[in-house]
Amino acid sequence: MTAPLTPHDQPSPRDESGEGRPEQQYGYPSAAYPSHPEHTDEYSEPGPELRAELVQASLVAIAVAVSGVLLGLLWLWLAPKVPLVWDGGSGVYLKNSEGEDAIGADGVFTLLGLAFGAVSAIVVFLLFRHGGIALVIGLAIGGVLASIIAWRLGVWLGPTSDVVAHAKAAGKGVTFDGPLKLGAKGAVLSWSVAAMVLHLALTGLFGPRDPEPLPVPGSAAR
Numbered sequence: 001m002t003a004p005l006t007p008h009d010q011p012s013p014r015d016e017s018g019e020g021r022p023e024q025q026y027g028y029p030s031a032a033y034p035s036h037p038e039h040t041d042e043y044s045e046p047g048p049e050l051r052a053e054l055v056q057a058s059l060v061a062i063a064v065a066v067s068g069v070l071l072g073l074l075w076l077w078l079a080p081k082v083p084l085v086w087d088g089g090s091g092v093y094l095k096n097s098e099g100e101d102a103i104g105a106d107g108v109f110t111l112l113g114l115a116f117g118a119v120s121a122i123v124v125f126l127l128f129r130h131g132g133i134a135l136v137i138g139l140a141i142g143g144v145l146a147s148i149i150a151w152r153l154g155v156w157l158g159p160t161s162d163v164v165a166h167a168k169a170a171g172k173g174v175t176f177d178g179p180l181k182l183g184a185k186g187a188v189l190s191w192s193v194a195a196m197v198l199h200l201a202l203t204g205l206f207g208p209r210d211p212e213p214l215p216v217p218g219s220a221a222r
Contacts, residue, residue: 057138064142072153080104082178106184117194125202143192151182
């Protein structure tokens, strides 16, 4: 003999008909209601647009940094010379003690950096009108690298930094050019500052605009 089924063991007619299950009541499969949705990797990886923007920013930084060679050559050519004179002993003096040639090199480097920064910002904006913070960062990094390359290249190609040896080679009382120096180290930021400011201004004025949202039907009647 078997024991009679208790109310807890009897199947519920609501369960048999499936009315208590939303997927059977409305005709949707149970897979449409996952209890523990799995996280996919597509949310952890950058999208194609972000990857393309990072690649463009890297190319911009490299191109801008390489163009620092031209800045260094122009700085070497346009920077005022610093005339020095050797007295025949252990002293080397400025030929013109009141001259501003020593600080003129800093001014020329700063002006050239601002001009190169403006040109690079315009070129990048014309090539990539969509803008993006990654391009601005690429311009900033490339501008700093280009300025450092220009600075070191100008010093390397300019007159030797061994003033005593240069003075002895020139002779007593003979005027010779002093080494090219960059006294204001903050000038290496002029390229980056000009590029970032101008690029952001161009993007804000002439960049693509976001499409306006469509009006909601019936909103005009209200």
